[in-house]
Amino acid sequence: MSDIDFIKSIQISEFSSTPKYLQLADAVIEGVRKNQLKQGDILPSINEVSVYFDISRDTVEKGYRHLKSLDIISSTPGKGYFVAKSDVVSKQKIALFLNKLSAHKKIIYDAFARELGDEASLDLFVYNSDISHLRSLLLNLTKQYDHYVVFPHFKEGSDQAPEVLGLIPIDKLMLLGKLIDGLEGSFDAVYENYEKDIYEALEKMLSPLSQYRTLKLVFPDHSDYPKAIIKGFYRFCQQYAFDHLLVGDISAETLKKGECYIMLAEDDLVQLLEKTIAKDYQIGKDVGVISYNETPLKKFILNGIATISTDFELMGKYAAQIIKHQKKEQKETPFYVNIRPSL
Numbered sequence: 001m002s003d004i005d006f007i008k009s010i011q012i013s014e015f016s017s018t019p020k021y022l023q024l025a026d027a028v029i030e031g032v033r034k035n036q037l038k039q040g041d042i043l044p045s046i047n048e049v050s051v052y053f054d055i056s057r058d059t060v061e062k063g064y065r066h067l068k069s070l071d072i073i074s075s076t077p078g079k080g081y082f083v084a085k086s087d088v089v090s091k092q093k094i095a096l097f098l099n100k101l102s103a104h105k106k107i108i109y110d111a112f113a114r115e116l117g118d119e120a121s122l123d124l125f126v127y128n129s130d131i132s133h134l135r136s137l138l139l140n141l142t143k144q145y146d147h148y149v150v151f152p153h154f155k156e157g158s159d160q161a162p163e164v165l166g167l168i169p170i171d172k173l174m175l176l177g178k179l180i181d182g183l184e185g186s187f188d189a190v191y192e193n194y195e196k197d198i199y200e201a202l203e204k205m206l207s208p209l210s211q212y213r214t215l216k217l218v219f220p221d222h223s224d225y226p227k228a229i230i231k232g233f234y235r236f237c238q239q240y241a242f243d244h245l246l247v248g249d250i251s252a253e254t255l256k257k258g259e260c261y262i263m264l265a266e267d268d269l270v271q272l273l274e275k276t277i278a279k280d281y282q283i284g285k286d287v288g289v290i291s292y293n294e295t296p297l298k299k300f301i302l303n304g305i306a307t308i309s310t311d312f313e314l315m316g317k318y319a320a321q322i323i324k325h326q327k328k329e330q331k332e333t334p335f336y337v338n339i340r341p342s343l
Contacts, residue, residue, distance in 0.1 A: 006031060007044050007052050011142035017098075017124040020055055024063035026121045029072060032088045043073060043081040092120040092323065095145040097137065099129045099153040099224060103266075104293050104312050108176070111316030112149075119324060129224040131157040131164055138167045147323055149174045153224040176319055178226055179330070189330040190318045192310050194228035195235070197335040198262075201308035202236045205290070208306075208343045212260040212288050214243040218268050221248040225264050229292075233262070255279055260288030260343070262308075273302070289342040304340030311336060 010027040012020055031037040044052075049060045064081055067073040074084040096112070098105050113122055123145070127134040131154045148168045152161055152175055162182035165173065170185035179191050202209065209215065217233045219225060230246060237244035247253055247261075250268045255275050263269040269291050273283070281287045283302055291298055294309035315333045322329050 006037065007049060009036065010053075012053055012055070013123070013142045015125060015137055015140060017126050018122070019059075020053075021059050021063035021066060023123070024049065024060065025066045028063075028067055029070075029088055029091070029121070032072065032083060032086060033091075035086070037083050039083050039086040041083045042079070043083065045080055089118075091118070092116075092146045093143070094120050094122050094147045094149060094323065095125065095141070096122060097125045097127060097134060097148070097150040099127060099151045101126055103295055105151070107312040108316040108319075111313040112320050113316075115317045115320030116324065129153055129155045131160050135160075135164045135167070138164070146172065147174060148172055149176060149319060151175075151177045152180050153177060153226070155222055155224045174319060174322070176315065186328055187330075188319075188322050188328060190315050190322070191330065191332060192335065193332055194226045195232035197310070198229050198232035198308065199236045201335060201337045202233070204337045205306070205308075205339060205343060206240065208339060209242070209260060209288070212242075212258055214245065214256075214259045215262065216245045216247050216253075216259055217262045218247045218250050218253075218264060218272070220250075220265050220268060223265070229264070250275075255281065255287060257281065257286045260290065262290045262292065264292045269305075284341045284343060291342075294336070294338060299338070299340065302342060304342060306340045306343040307338045309336055309338070310334070 009031065010024065012023045012027075016023065028037065028043070043064075046057050046060045046064065049055075050057045064073065068075065071084060072088060073081050075081045094116070096109070098109070109124070116122065125137050127137055150165065150168070150173070152165065154161065161180045165180060165183060170183070170187050174188035174190070176190055177192060178194070179189055215233075215237055217230065219230060234244065236242075250271050253275070261272055263272060269289075272289065276283055276287050283289055290306045290308060292308060294307045298305040298307055310333050318331050318333065322331070
């Protein structure tokens with residue numbers, strides 16, 4: 001295959017969040033693996049690749065440097081870059097679809113990528129909890145993958161989820177975070193049991209919660225949080241006779257002593273803390289605060305924010321292990337409670 005023919009065989013997606021230099025490097029690795037490129041073959045020049053794909057020379061150079069670090073290509077001054085070896089181990093190709101970027105998704109992504117190591121090539125896509133955008137991404141993929149890993153959280157159109165996810169071969173699908181009703185066939189999943197998790201977590205907090213007369217779940221309007229959280233919250237409050245309320249907009253909330261807030265969104269948590277400080281209320285005495293999803297800083301903020309949280313690192317690790325060991329498995333992640341002075 002000539003270097004020009006090889007350029008034409010490379011597919012770099014504008015929709016992927018995977019850096020273009022890695023997409024380029026992965027294309028070269030795949031070319032060597034498929035014997036399209038042989039040891040000693042000259043690669044297209046940095047300038048040729050840059051012009052053909054309308055990407056910067058720095059991006060191409062970074063991709064080639066990455067390949068050199070893996071000893072897959074080498075270079076000779078005045079001659080350019082060439083394939084240094086032909087015995088490239090085949091990697092699994094994985095597409096990961098995040099509904100949004102967040103600190104928690106980064107923990108999952110890092111654990112997933114770390115556990116996979118060099119055994120897989122990972123392309124990242126972000127669809128902003130928009131099911132139409134996810135559909136468009138799936139329909140416009142430039143290559144096929146061995147596994148499609150999806151966080152199926154949608155602000156609207158959840159009823160369309162089985163149809164959209166049906167665009168993926170069911171035996172190659174893995175769901176992360178939650179299960180979706182209506183999918184036919186056997187697929188992998190690493191998920192949270194949202195209704196059970198919040199119910200059992202609040203049970204473990206029953207003693208400190210008993211000092212508050214009202215529990216309020218702040219569930220932002222038009223969010224992509226699973227409604228099963230509300231069901232678990234209501235069930236707990238009814239079981240243990242707590243006055244309870246669902247709050248859709250924390251900015252409109254008037255704080256009163258004797259109430260405990262369960263916060264899902266980080267931005268809402270900041271607003272609640274600001275309101276509490278402005279009223280000169282003492283957190284953990286006048287007003288209780290429980291935050292959904294643990295982060296390292298929460299153990300230090302205001303002497304410690306109580307949290308209920310799944311193990312995000314373990315979620316990413318479980319997902320990678322299922323793929324590596326070629327299991328067919330649906331695995332529930334553990335949920336933890338951290339009781340701290342904010343409660």
